[in-house]
Amino acid sequence: MAGMNLGYLAVRSAAAYPDYPAVICGDSVVTYRVFNERVNRAASALRRLGLAKGERVAILSPNRPELLEVLFATWKAGLAAVPMNFRLHRDEVRYILNHSEAKVLVHAGVYQDDLDRIAGDLAATRVTICLDDLAGKERGHPLTALDYRALLDSGDAEEWVEPVDGDDLAWIFYTSGTTGRPKGAMLTHRILLLMALNTCADIYPFGHDDIGLHAAPLSHGSGLYALPLIAKGGTNVILPSSRFDPETVFAAMERHRVTVLPFMAPTMVKRLIESEARTRYDLRSLRCIVYGGAPMYVEDLAAGLKAFGPVFAQVYGQGECPMTVTGLSRHEHDLNRPDRLASAGTARLGVQVRIQDAEGSALAPGSIGEIAVRGDLVMKGYWRDPEATSATIVNGWLRTGDVGYMDEHGYLYILDRTKDMIISGGNNIYPREVEEVLLCHPAIQEVCVFGVPDPEWGEAVKAVVALRPGHAATEAELISFCRNHLASYKKPRSVDFVEELPKNAYGKVLKRDLRARYWDGRTRRV
Structure with a gap:
């Protein structure tokens, strides 16, 4: 079934807003025209490596502008991205590279030593592309090693986007699984496009005037939320340091007049709330903080609303259904409704949510059971794991492994996890x-x-x-x-x-x- 390549999101914004900042990191500002040209060069260089359509490109790096370039270049070339948590141990990196059968690894220079140690154990990976300048340094592995700058120089800036079907693989989102090994949730071009559209409809209406600050890893939630920002021609601000420091965040928010923090874990939000540095910066440009990934206590939310005002939007979901199953909008973060603050909100557009028993039968409002979801946002399945796929998606319903209940108005309350995550x-x-x-x-x-x-x-x-x-x-x-x-x-x-x-x-x-x-x-x- 024909579909739209996610790469067109960058093409559209480059045409509509060529001279507008796409990515800012420190003093570096890259416009949408330049961003799209760099993406084109990287995409053409990837194609020249001889990769077949649908093959995987793994990415291992702390946050930096090149991550967004590589993501869009991978899609434009008709390939699938495998972003990895930059804090993983080398043994975990080795497992994901082998399991995903990634032919290319794009990595930051800081991982060179670890890469040298595992290179001989890699079954499919044949090419590494270093984002940093390692000229003159000995390569400690037998893989073909390329420099990202040289790769861009060798590429062609001419526009070319590989045609894809909507069900073609775009992103393998690795998450922990029931065997103790990470499982790769297969996210297609259609899933991620629908996710971007629904985010704008349900969570926050990203616009061309929005400036988003990525303080969480681009390899996970923050990277997914970069899609609606780029789709709408907004600006992505990337902190030059991978260490989360509240004052650094506040300083960047003031300097760049940040309007939205696209995705933050509750731990990060709590540190922002409790930091006394908050009062020393002008944060009046802030419109929204999207938080998720774990429950947030009502008392912490109340403190956040007093500190920042009505800017919070909650998302509940998992890599198998990006980014959310349910959401609690900004206007529903009401101190006069603490019961609603304790909830995870209502079902997102494009998904159905229900509570079911152990046999998979739907339960009535107020009944406690497993949270299940179905719809076009649900993953295609787990990469190379049909057994786990069939155990997780049953009769079309994704079993989240979380236990909760829904009230009569459709608000979801999460209580526990059937899995021990x-x-x-x-x-x-x-x-x-x-x-x-x-x-x-x-x-x-x-x-x-x-x-x-x-x-x-x-x-x-x-x-x-x-x-x-x-x-x-x-x-x-x-x-x-x-x-x-x-x-x-x-x-x-x-x-x-x-x-x-x-x-x-x-x-x-x-x-x-x-x-x-x-x-x-x-x-x-x-």
Whole structure:
């Protein structure tokens, strides 16, 4: 079925607003004319590498302007993008590269050492493109290594957008899965175009006069929200540092007259609210803060509304249904309706949402069950994982793995997760990943990992371990052990020691009972 290539979003804005800033980073300003020309050069250079339509281009870098160029170049060339969290451990990077069968990796220079270590284990990747100047430095791997600047110089600025079907793959969004390994949600050109349109309709009406500041990773939510900004000819401001610092954000907001923060985790929002630096900057240009990725407590929202005014818009969703399943608009963030502030809003245009029981039957308003969604925003499936796809999309309904209820007006309230996913600071962490690493430690007999309440991060990773007889280990030692084998944000923030983990009659660890001790007395379990 014919569809529109996402690359046309850049073409349209370059024609309508050629001299308007598309991307700003520090003192660098790139207009839409120049942005589109650079995208064209990168796209033509990618085609000359001999990649077939639909093959994958992986991206590994902290936020920088080139990420948006590479995304649009990939689409214009008829290829699929595989953006990766820049904080992943090299073992996780290796897995995603091999699983996605990415032929090309575009990366920041800071990852060169890690790339040297895993290069011999890469099955499909044959070309690396470094975004930084590494001229004169020895390449420590056998892959064909190119410099991004040279790649652009070799490309052709002439406009060419590869025709695509609406169901052609555009983005593989890797998220944690039930096996403990990341799963790749397949997002098509049609899905992402509909997402951009619905974002403007439901969440925030992005316009040509909007200036968005990307403080969250472009490899995830913030990158998805760059699409409506570019589609409408708005400006994308990118912080030159990957470290989130409230005062740096405020300074950039004042300098560039930022109107919208396109996507932020509640942890980030809370830090902005609590920072005393906020009062030293002129933030009157701000119209909207889009937040999501984890629940936000009502008391924090109330403080935010007092600090910034009625600028908050909540999104609830997952990579399998970008960006949201439901949303709570700015005008619904009403201090006089704390019950609504506790909700995740109502269904987005383009999706149906329901609560269902374990057999997949719809439940009445007020009944607690699993949240399910269907519609054209739902992913095509999981990349190279038909079993996980069939277990997640049943009779056309995407099983989110979250538990909640809907009131009689269609407002969704999230209570818990059927899957044991931990969301800490907006990052998804699957306990089994951490457990498998800890079980490699010689002193550990058994372990159970889950999320516990944390006032800053929403949830923090807790490990409860039983040691082998005659062995010893400290909390600091085990946290350090995890840091050496996982992305730092996945490591436990605390470790409790027990003689034996509680189990049922069949020998299964009673994780829910362990977890309940730390959530006792709270209305929310996430």
